[in-house]
Amino acid sequence: MEKIKVIVGLGSCGIAxxxxxxxxxxxxxxxxKNLDFxxxxxxxxxxxxxxxxxxxxxxxxSYTYGEIDEDKACEIIESHVGNNSVIKDYVVTTDKFExxxxxxFEGQVKIALxxxxxxxxxxIDEYEAQEGxxxxxxxxxxxxxxxxxxxxxxxxxxxxxxxxxxxxxxKWKFANNNKSDEKFIICNADExxxxxxxxxxxxxxxxxxxxxxxxxxxYAIEAHxxxxxxxxxxxxxxxxxxxxxxQAREKGYLGKNIFGxxxxxxxxFVKEGAGAFVCGEETALIASVEGERxxxxxxxxxxxxxxxxxxxxxINNVETFSNIPWIVxxxxxxxxxxxxxxxxxxxxxxxxxxxxxxxxVEVPMGTTIKEIIYDLGGGIQDGKKFKAVxxxxxxxxxxxxxxxxxxxxxxSVNATGAIMGSGGMVVMDETTCMVxxxxxxxxxxxxxxxxxxxxxxxxxxxxxxxxxxITEGExxxxxxxxxxxxxxxxxDSSLCGLGQTAPNPVLTTIKYFRSEYEAHIYDKKCPAGxxxxxxxxxxxxxxxxxxxxxxxxCPVDAIEGERKGIHHIDQDICIKCGVCYTKCKFDAIxxx
Numbered sequence: 001m002e003k004i005k006v007i008v009g010l011g012s013c014g015i016a017x018x019x020x021x022x023x024x025x026x027x028x029x030x031x032x033k034n035l036d037f038x039x040x041x042x043x044x045x046x047x048x049x050x051x052x053x054x055x056x057x058x059x060x061x062s063y064t065y066g067e068i069d070e071d072k073a074c075e076i077i078e079s080h081v082g083n084n085s086v087i088k089d090y091v092v093t094t095d096k097f098e099x100x101x102x103x104x105f106e107g108q109v110k111i112a113l114x115x116x117x118x119x120x121x122x123x124i125d126e127y128e129a130q131e132g133x134x135x136x137x138x139x140x141x142x143x144x145x146x147x148x149x150x151x152x153x154x155x156x157x158x159x160x161x162x163x164x165x166x167x168x169x170x171k172w173k174f175a176n177n178n179k180s181d182e183k184f185i186i187c188n189a190d191e192x193x194x195x196x197x198x199x200x201x202x203x204x205x206x207x208x209x210x211x212x213x214x215x216x217x218x219y220a221i222e223a224h225x226x227x228x229x230x231x232x233x234x235x236x237x238x239x240x241x242x243x244x245x246x247q248a249r250e251k252g253y254l255g256k257n258i259f260g261x262x263x264x265x266x267x268x269f270v271k272e273g274a275g276a277f278v279c280g281e282e283t284a285l286i287a288s289v290e291g292e293r294x295x296x297x298x299x300x301x302x303x304x305x306x307x308x309x310x311x312x313x314x315i316n317n318v319e320t321f322s323n324i325p326w327i328v329x330x331x332x333x334x335x336x337x338x339x340x341x342x343x344x345x346x347x348x349x350x351x352x353x354x355x356x357x358x359x360x361v362e363v364p365m366g367t368t369i370k371e372i373i374y375d376l377g378g379g380i381q382d383g384k385k386f387k388a389v390x391x392x393x394x395x396x397x398x399x400x401x402x403x404x405x406x407x408x409x410x411x412s413v414n415a416t417g418a419i420m421g422s423g424g425m426v427v428m429d430e431t432t433c434m435v436x437x438x439x440x441x442x443x444x445x446x447x448x449x450x451x452x453x454x455x456x457x458x459x460x461x462x463x464x465x466x467x468x469x470i471t472e473g474e475x476x477x478x479x480x481x482x483x484x485x486x487x488x489x490x491x492d493s494s495l496c497g498l499g500q501t502a503p504n505p506v507l508t509t510i511k512y513f514r515s516e517y518e519a520h521i522y523d524k525k526c527p528a529g530x531x532x533x534x535x536x537x538x539x540x541x542x543x544x545x546x547x548x549x550x551x552x553x554c555p556v557d558a559i560e561g562e563r564k565g566i567h568h569i570d571q572d573i574c575i576k577c578g579v580c581y582t583k584c585k586f587d588a589i590x591x592x
Contacts, residue, residue, distance in 0.1 A: 004037040004081055009053040009117060011044035011204045012197075012236055013359075018069060019052035025070040026054075029077055037081050043205030045117030047104060048359035050092045053117075056080050066092030066101070104357055104376055109338055111346050112161075112322045113362045116205030121240050124247040127208040133253060135325035136215050140259035149220045150176060153324070155332035157344030162188055162280070162317035163392065163421045164497070165343075165410040168324075171314060174304035175221040178312040183223040185214055186308065188285060188317045189230035189237070192277040193393025194444060195352040196424035199318035201360055202348075203230065203237035206322060207244035211268060213321030215253065216328055218266045221314050226268035229285050231275045241270050277394075277448035281496045282307075282315050284450065295450045296496035317422065319348055339365035343409035347420070353390075353427035354381045363408070370404040373427060384429040388512070392421030394441040394448075395501035397508030398434060417508040419501065433530035434513040435520055438506045439467035445502040456499030459490040463506060472533040475521035480510060529591060532576050536592050541566050543588035550580035550589065 008014070008023040027039055047053060050066030054073060057063075063086055065076050072090060079085045092101040110116075119126035127133070139149060154169030175183065187210060191199040203210060214226045230238055245268055248254045254267045271289050279285045279294040286308050288294035307313025323345065327335045336344045343365040349372060351358050356378035363372060369389060373379065380386050388398045391408075397418030399406060406412050413420045428437065446460040463486050466479050487503030494500045510517060519525045526534040539550075539559075546564040551557075558574040561567030569580070581589040 004059075005040060005055075005057040006037050006077070006081065007040045007042050007055040007057070009044050009051065009055075010041045011116075011201060012234075013044050013048040013201075014051045014053060015236070017051035021070055022052045022054065022068055022073045025073050026077060029074060035077070035081060041120050041122070042118065043116050043121055044201055044360070046108075046113060046201075046360035046362075047092065047101065047357075049357045050101065053092070058084070061094065061096050063091050063094045063096065065090045101357075104359075104361075104378075107367065107371065107375060108362055109346050109364050110362050111326050111335070111338075112202060112209075112319050112348050113205070113360065114326065115209060116201060116360075119206070121205050121207055122243050124208060124244065124251060127206070131325075131329060132208055133212055133325075135328035136212055136219070136253075136259055138329060139216065139219060140261050146176060146220045146222060149216065149328065152328060152332045153220070156327045156335040157332075157339070157342075158320065158323055158327065158335065159343065159410065160316060161319035161323070161347065161422065163395070163419065165420060168316060168320055171304065171316070172217065172220050174302070175223075175312050175314040178305050180312050182225075182309075182311045183221055184308045184311060184313040185218045185221060185223040185226045186285065186289070186313060186315045187214055187226070187228040187321055188280060188282075188315050189228055189234070190273050190275075190277075190280045190285060191234075191318070191422060192231065192275065192280060192448075193395075193422060193424045194441070195390075195426040196350050196393055196422055198348045198350050198360060198423045200234050200237055202318050202322050203234065204240055207237075207241045208248070209322040209325055210241075210318055211244055211248055211253075213316075213324035214268060215258070215266060216324050217314060217316065217321065219261070219264060221312070223314070224265050224267075226266065227289060227308075228268060228270045229273055229279070229289060230270055232272040233275050238270055238272060245270070276450070277445070278450045278496070278498050281498060284496065285315065286313065293450075295452050296498075298495060319423070340407065340409045340411075342411055347408060347423060349408070349423045349425045351377045351425050351427065353425075354384065354429040354432070355379070355427040356381055365409045366407045368405050368407055369399065372408065372425070373404070377427070380427065380429050382429075384431065386427070387430050387432055388428045388434065390418075390426040390428070390437070390441070390505065391424070392419035392501075392504070393424045394444045395419065395497065395504055396421045396424075397504040398428075398437065398512065399508070400512040417511055418504065431528055431530060433471070433526050433528040434509040434516050435467065435526075436471050436528075436530055438509040439464065439471055441505040442467060442502065445498060449498060449502070453494045453496075453499050455490045455493040456495075456502065459486050460499075460502050462486055463490075463503065467506070470517065470520045471526075471531045473520070473524045473531075475517075477521065479521055480514070480517050484510060532578075535576050535578075536571065537569055537574060537576060537578070537580055538590045538592070539567050539569055540588050540590050543586050545586055545588070547586070549583050549585070553579050553583045555579065 284294040284296040303313040451457040551559040
C-alpha cells in the first residue's frame with residue numbers, strides 16, 4: 001500500500017486555531033521517531049468550527065480528527081499511524097462509522113469548493129490530478145470557439161455570485177461583442193461583508209481553479225490581461241495566488257499562445273486593495289486599479305463597453321470563476337441539474353453568528369434556510385430560539401423565523417426584502433436586538449460610504465444617529481417614519497449599489513420587528529435585553545447572601561450593603577456594565 005498520509009488543514013481558520021503548531025509538532029515527531037508517513041498541507045474543508053483539523057488516510061479510508069492540539073496530535077500519530085488504532089473520540093468525520101459531524105456534509109454539493117481541503121493549494125500537480133486545467137484543455141483540444149464557450153456558460157444558467165445575480169454568460173457576451181485590441185478580465189476578490197469568508201477560503205484552498213476560470217473567461221471575451229483585485233487583509237490568499245500564478249507561468253499556462261491556441265496570449269497579476277467595501281462595486285474597483293480613489297461612476301457606459309483604461313472589461317467574483325472550469329469540463333447540462341428554474345447550480349454560504357456549526361457550506365440553490373441552519377449548521381447555540389438570519393451582508397436584510405422555510409435562490413430571497421449577496425449568513429437568536437443589529441450594519445455601511453452621493457453620505461449618517469438614539473432610550477415618536485422616509489430616498493438617489501442597498505437592514509427589521517422599535521421608543525425597553533442603556537440591574541433580596549462579591553467588583557461603587565446582609569444597587573450611579581450579574585454565584589441579580 002501507499003504510505004499513510006497525514007494532512008493538516010492550514011487555511012486561515014485552522015491557523016488561527018493553532019494548526020501551524022500542530023503541523024510543526026507532527027513534523028518534529030516524524031523526524032525524531034523516524035516515522036514512515038507522508039505529511040501534507042491543505043486548506044479548510046468548511047468545518048471551521050472543528051479546527052484545527054488533521055486527516056489521516058490509511059489503507060482503510062479517511063479519518064478526519066477535529067479540535068486537535070499538540071498533545072492530541074501526538075496521541076493520534078502514535079495510536080493511528082503507529083499502532084493502526086483509530087481514536088474514535090477525536091474523529092469528527094469519516095465514511096467508516098457514524099459521527100455527529102458526518103451530517104454536516106449531507107445535502108451539500110461541492111462544485112466551487114470541490115478541491116478545498118482536498119489538495120495542497122501550493123502544488124499545481126495536485127490540482128491537475130483532480131481534473132485541474134481540464135476545462136481549458138478541452139477547449140483547446142476540441143478547438144471550441146469563444147462563442148461556443150459563452151453559449152455553454154449561458155446554457156448552464158450560472159449567475160454572478162458576487163451579489164447582483166446577473167447572468168455570467170450574458171456579461172461575457174457583452175464583453176465579447178465590444179471589439180478592441182485590448183480587453184481586460186478582472187476577478188473581484190474584494191470580499192468585505194461582515195461575516196463573509198467564502199472567497200477567501202476558495203483563494204486559500206483552490207487558487208488554480210480561479211486562475212483557470214479567468215483563463216477560460218479571457219479566451220471567451222478575447223482578453224490578454226487579467227487582474228485579481230484582492231484586499232490586502234487576505235495575506236495568505238495573496239501568497240497562494242502568487243505561488244499559483246508562478247506555477248502556471250512555469251507550466252506555460254500563462255504567457256504566449258497558451259494551451260497551444262495560436263494568438264491566445266494571457267497573463268494575470270494580483271492587485272492588492274486597501275480594503276474599502278465600496279471597491280466591491282465594479283466601477284469603484286476599476287478606479288482603484290487605475291490608481292484613483294475607489295469611487296463609483298455613473299453607468300452606462302458599463303465596464304463591458306468601457307472599463308479599465310476605457311477598454312472593454314469583464315468582472316466576476318471568486319466564486320463565479322471557480323465554478324467555470326467545472327462547467328466547461330462537465331457541461332452546462334450537468335451544472336443546470338442543480339438549483340431552481342431561474343437560479344441554477346450551487347451556492348456557498350458562510351455560517352456565522354449564534355449557530356453551533358460555524359463554517360462554510362455549499363448547497364444546491366433552492367435549499368431552505370431551515371435546512372442550512374438546522375441540518376447542516378446544527379441549530380442555535382445553547383438551545384436558544386432562532387430569531388432571524390441576516391443574508392447578503394450589510395447590504396442585505398433580516399429574514400425572520402417565520403420565513404425559515406424560504407428557499408435560498410435569488411427570487412425567493414429578494415421577495416423577503418433581503419438579497420442573496422455574496423453568501424454571508426449571520427444567524428441570530430432570541431437575545432439579539434433587531435434595532436441594534438440594524439444599527440450595527442448601518443454603522444458599517446455609513447463608515448464605508450465613499451461620500452460621493454449626498455444621500456448616501458449624509459442620509460446614512462442621519463439614519464445612524466436616529467438608530468443610536470433609539471437604542472439608548474432617546475427615541476421619539478415619528479422616528480420609525482423618519483427612518484423609512486430616509487431609507488427610500490437613499491435607495492432611490494444613490495449612484496451605486498452600496499447606497500442603494502445600505503438601508504435594507506433597517507427596512508427589513510422595521511418590516512418584521514416593528515414592535516421592537518416601538519418598545520424602545522415608547523416603553524424605553526429592549527425586549528431582547530441587549531441594549532445596555534435600557535437595562536436595569538436589581539438585587540433579588542431572597543437570593544442575596546451578602547457575600548459582597550458584587551460590591552467588590554462594581555467599578556463605580558454603586559452597590560451598598562453589609563456583609564451577610566441584603567445588598568442594593570443605586571440606579572443613579574449604576575453604569576449598567578453587568579459585572580454584578582456575571583460575578584454573582586447565587587442568581588441574586590435581576591436584569592430587566
